Amino acid sequence: MSIAQRLQSLSITLPPVATPAAAYVPFVRSGNLVFISGHIAKRDGKPWVGQLGNELSTAEGQRAARAVAVDLLGTLQAAAGDLERVKRIVKVLSLVNSTALYTEQHLVTNGCSELLVAVLGAQVGAHARSAFGVAQLPMGACVEIELTAELA
Numbered sequence: 159m160s161i162a163q164r165l166q167s168l169s170i171t172l173p174p175v176a177t178p179a180a181a182y183v184p185f186v187r188s189g190n191l192v193f194i195s196g197h198i199a200k201r202d203g204k205p206w207v208g209q210l211g212n213e214l215s216t217a218e219g220q221r222a223a224r225a226v227a228v229d230l231l232g233t234l235q236a237a238a239g240d241l242e243r244v245k246r247i248v249k250v251l252s253l254v255n256s257t258a259l260y261t262e263q264h265l266v267t268n269g270c271s272e273l274l275v276a277v278l279g280a281q282v283g284a285h286a287r288s289a290f291g292v293a294q295l296p297m298g299a300c301v302e303i304e305l306t307a308e309l310a
Contacts, residue, residue: 161241164277172232179296185237191248192237192307197229198299205297211260214300219254219262223269226303230270231277238309245310247274247285253302256291263289270303 165172175184176197185194199206199222206222208214214222235241252267254260267289275283285305295302 161277164279168273168276170228170231170277172235173229175233175236176229184233187237187309190245190309192234192309194230194233194237194305194307196251196253196302196304197226197233198296199223199226199301200229200299201225205299206301207298208300209255209257210262210266210291210300211257216262216265219266219300220269222301223252223266223303224273226301227270227273230303230305231274234305234307238307241278243309244278244282244307246281246308247278247283248306248308250274250285250287250303250305252287252289253292253295254289255293255295255298255300258291260291263291266301267303 178184182195185192210219238244250270252270254263254266256263267287271287
């Protein structure tokens with residue numbers, strides 16, 4: 159099954175590249191690597207605000223991380239020209255706006271990781287990963303994720 163077919167089967171339409179909210183670019187290509195800037199979780203086009211362990215549950219955080227993955231794939235498609243050119247998702251770095259006692263950042267980040275594998279397949283989508291709890295994120299967002307990919 160092609161990536162386009164997988165996206166269609168998941169009812170996912172990739173968004174265009176979002177306009178950066180500050181002084182940075184959405185992605186940088188260096189050789190065969192693409193570094194995608196951090197994308198914050200959005201719901202209905204606005205920052206998905208909240209803190210895990212306070213206003214938001216782990217399940218809600220997973221949905222937010224999945225939404226970020228959709229946006230990241232849209233930016234990756236723009237950077238690569240075609241998602242079929244993606245050889246491997248190399249690394250995902252996830253920042254989770256969470257309380258000091260919250261310890262399920264890794265489970266929140268699964269929302270992103272699992273979607274990348276579902277869309278790109280296990281050989282391409284499986285990746286190294288870090289997930290951190292942070293005191294706050296831009297605009298009060300609950301999750302921010304960046305990724306590095308290798309292109310064929």
